[in-house]
Amino acid sequence: xxxxxxxxxxxxxxxxxxxxxxxxxxxxxxxxxxxxxxxxxxxxxxxxxxxxxxxxxxxxxxxxxxxxxxxxxxxxxxxxxxxxxxxxxxxxxxxxxxxxxxxxxxxxxxxxxxxxxxxxxxxxxxxxxxxxxxxxxxxxxxxxxxxxxxxxxxxxxxxxxxxxxxxxxxxxxxxxxxxxxxxxxxxxxxxxxxxxxxxxxxxxxxxxxxxxxxxxxxxxxxxxxxxxxxxxxxxxxxxxxxxxxxxxxxxxxxxxxxxxxxxxxxxxxxxxxxxxxxxxxxxxxxxxxxxxxxxxxxxxxxxxxxxxxxxxxxxxxxxxxxxxxxxxxxxxxxxxxxxxxxxxxxxxxxxxxxxxxxxxxxxxxxxxxxxxxxxxxxxxxxxxxxxxxxxxxxxxxxxxxxxxxxxxxxxxxxxxxxxxxxxxxxxxxxxxxxxxxxxxxxxxxxxxxxxxxxxxxxxxxxxxxxxxxxxxxxxxxxxxxxxxxxxxxxxxxxxxxxxxxxxxxxxxxxxxxxxxxxxxxxxxxxxxxxxxxxxxxxxxxxxxxxxxxxxxxxxxxxxxxxxxxxxxxxxxxxxxxxxxxxxxxxxxxxxxxxxxxxxxxxxxxxxxxxxxxxxxxxxxxxxxxxxxxxxxxxxxxxxxxxxxxxxxxxxxxxxxxxxxx
Numbered sequence: 070x071x072x073x074x075x076x077x078x079x080x081x082x083x084x085x086x087x088x089x090x091x092x093x094x095x096x097x098x099x100x101x102x103x104x105x106x107x108x109x110x111x112x113x114x115x116x117x118x119x120x121x122x123x124x125x126x127x128x129x130x131x132x133x134x135x136x137x138x139x140x141x142x143x144x145x146x147x148x149x150x151x152x153x154x155x156x157x158x159x160x161x162x163x164x165x166x167x168x169x170x171x172x173x174x175x176x177x178x179x180x181x182x183x184x185x186x187x188x189x190x191x192x193x194x195x196x197x198x199x200x201x202x203x204x205x206x207x208x209x210x211x212x213x214x215x216x217x218x219x220x221x222x223x224x225x226x227x228x229x230x231x232x233x234x235x236x237x238x239x240x241x242x243x244x245x246x247x248x249x250x251x252x253x254x255x256x257x258x259x260x261x262x263x264x265x266x267x268x269x270x271x272x273x274x275x276x277x278x279x280x281x282x283x284x285x286x287x288x289x290x291x292x293x294x295x296x297x298x299x300x301x302x303x304x305x306x307x308x309x310x311x312x313x314x315x316x317x318x319x320x321x322x323x324x325x326x327x328x329x330x331x332x333x334x335x336x337x338x339x340x341x342x343x344x345x346x347x348x349x350x351x352x353x354x355x356x357x358x359x360x361x362x363x364x365x366x367x368x369x370x371x372x373x374x375x376x377x378x379x380x381x382x383x384x385x386x387x388x389x390x391x392x393x394x395x396x397x398x399x400x401x402x403x404x405x406x407x408x409x410x411x412x413x414x415x416x417x418x419x420x421x422x423x424x425x426x427x428x429x430x431x432x433x434x435x436x437x438x439x440x441x442x443x444x445x446x447x448x449x450x451x452x453x454x455x456x457x458x459x460x461x462x463x464x465x466x467x468x469x470x471x472x473x474x475x476x477x478x479x480x481x482x483x484x485x486x487x488x489x490x491x492x493x494x495x496x497x498x499x500x501x502x503x504x505x506x507x508x509x510x511x512x513x514x515x516x517x518x519x520x521x522x523x524x525x526x527x528x529x530x531x532x533x534x535x536x537x538x539x540x541x542x543x544x545x546x547x548x549x550x551x552x553x554x555x556x557x558x559x560x561x562x563x564x565x566x567x568x569x570x571x572x573x574x575x576x577x578x579x580x581x582x583x584x585x586x587x588x589x590x591x592x593x594x595x596x597x598x599x600x601x602x603x604x605x606x607x608x609x610x611x612x613x614x615x616x617x618x619x620x621x622x623x624x625x626x627x628x629x630x631x632x633x634x635x636x637x638x639x640x641x642x643x644x645x646x647x648x649x650x651x652x653x654x655x656x657x658x659x660x661x662x663x664x665x666x667x668x669x670x671x672x673x674x675x676x677x678x679x680x681x682x683x684x685x686x687x688x689x690x691x692x693x694x695x696x697x698x699x700x701x702x703x704x705x706x707x708x709x710x711x712x713x714x715x716x717x718x719x720x721x722x723x724x725x726x727x728x729x730x
Contacts (some may be wrong), residue, residue, distance in 0.1 A: 074446040075446040076449065082406070146212070210310060211332075218314055225287070252557070253555055289592075321469075334364070336352075363399045390724075396723075423464055460508075462506060496646075515540070521549045543637050544656070545639055581602060590614045597639075619715060671689060673690055702729040702730050
């Protein structure tokens with residue numbers, strides 16, 4: 070937790086939009102709301118450098134100093150998401166070009182090309198100047214690079230520089246155009262290229278080769294990774310603070326790659342109440358990326374909006390939503406934004422106080438959240454989340470691959486991963502980490518890898534084999550290990566290794582469109598599969614479930630086979646939620662599959678332990694009454710109540726439970 074004892078709690082603040090004499094009034098309101106940190110600077114380039122080469126940081130020093138004097142720390146943002154108009158006027162080559170060759174205009178954000186040499190130089194200058202000014206400021210606790218790095222448009226920047234670098238990247242990867250043609254199978258449809266200079270930018274209006282589309286989108290991701298790393302290197306050299314970049318809940322930019330150069334994960338989300346139960350997925354993921362607690366740098370207090378307000382949240386939502394990052398391993402929760410804008414693109418977005426300086430209707434919730442962080446801070450500071458022994462793979466590369474070739478009609482990678490796997494597991498109170506393919510496996514007893522088509526990402530195939538042979542349980546599929554890293558099929562088998570490792574022969578493969586097929590389990594229970602159907606003949610494996618109808622009838626749907634000291638469980642289809650949870654519990658170790666306490670599916674229970682004792686943070690996610698079955702006596706640090714046995718959990722309520730015996 071923060072040096073304040075309690076978690077960092079605050080908002081995004083834009084003093085460049087307001088008279089500087091108003092700062093004292095804002096600070097008084099911030100203190101009244103219980104806030105101890107503000108994010109500033111991320112969009113203020115034109116205020117910092119109104120004319121090229123002429124810097125003005127006096128106003129920013131004033132803001133940082135006044136906040137510091139009030140005991141409010143600062144997260145400093147680099148402003149490279151919003152270049153001043155003189156950049157577009159003097160250096161038009163810096164501005165992104167869409168897939169149709171049209172260059173963007175000044176007037177929005179995220180409209181500068183991350184590969185433009187000139188834009189990188191201009192960004193290097195402003196970031197260097199900022200880092201020299203504020204690199205050792207005691208009021209600053211960290212840096213945020215840019216803002217929500219992401220592609221503009223469906224194909225990102227398609228300028229000549231991006232095209233040139235993409236072709237160069239392919240040349241470095243494949244060595245010769247003949248090897249690329251062979252790897253992608255470009256003799257089909259006479260698509261073979263005679264040189265790397267022939268390779269086009271894949272327009273969305275053309276039915277382009279899926280390997281080309283995936284390679285281009287992966288290149289776009291790498292471009293932002295490089296752009297971020299350039300800034301991180303400068304800040305690391307000139308400052309003493311940790312560095313991150315605020316990411317969104319999407320796989321378009323590779324989380325694992327971008328954080329190789331960063332110190333902590335910063336995360337922004339605006340998911341609506343009906344999807345609040347999906348937000349823990351992202352915290353369970355970003356918690357594993359860096360070896361320090363993450364910061365939730367943006368979320369909404371009450372509604373979202375640009376020039377139109379939308380998404381009003383019921384009373385209590387702010388409480389549950391604000392506690393989720395802290396419950397799941399973070400040390401900061403910040404809102405967007407502190408004082409709502411009085412003009413511009415987002416003047417209708419919810420905030421903590423209005424543009425007139427009047428607290429919004431959620432102010433009592435905001436104050437109570439702050440109080441709760443304060444009274445539970447000692448327990449939060451002296452305990453950590455109990456490390457799960459169960460993990461679920463999520464891959465940004467698979468996000469791109471399966472967008473280019475979904476394999477099944479209307480297949481959406483994240484939706485299927487959430488609905489078919491993550492949600493059933495956490496609603497059964499099985500705690501897990503969501504991990505990138507590059508993550509180490511040693512801490513886990515059970516790893517589930519659905520929809521990981523390209524198993525060779527980050528050397529995962531070899532590392533999995535070793536981990537399984539040393540005792541791990543791998544639950545693989547469906548749609549796993551069925552593509553090369555070139556996004557093509559294998560020709561010796563439907564899979565790279567699954568038939569061999571799993572002791573099966575895949576006789577038939579059928580998409581789950583337009584219908585599903587029945588599956589029978591050993592207990593006699595019957596259900597249906599979902600998404601995809603691999604029908605297995607046994608070649609040394611044991612069958613866990615069989616298909617009951619259609620051409621798959623009698624073939625195995627789920628199998629298990631020993632492999633060294635471990636085992637491989639193959640899913641030919643997506644099991645129904647009850648069967649999935651039963652399967653994971655049966656094949657997994659007790660350490661991986663035993664809930665800390667029993668609770669209803671709408672209640673999230675995150676166990677903690679450490680020098681400060683043992684307990685859990687509990688959050689209700691659906692604004693309905695839930696239940697909690699406590700086998701020991703606990704004190705709820707937020708209410709002061711002693712609890713034991715069956716406990717009601719009201720809608721959107723939060724408990725911080727510390728065990729008493």
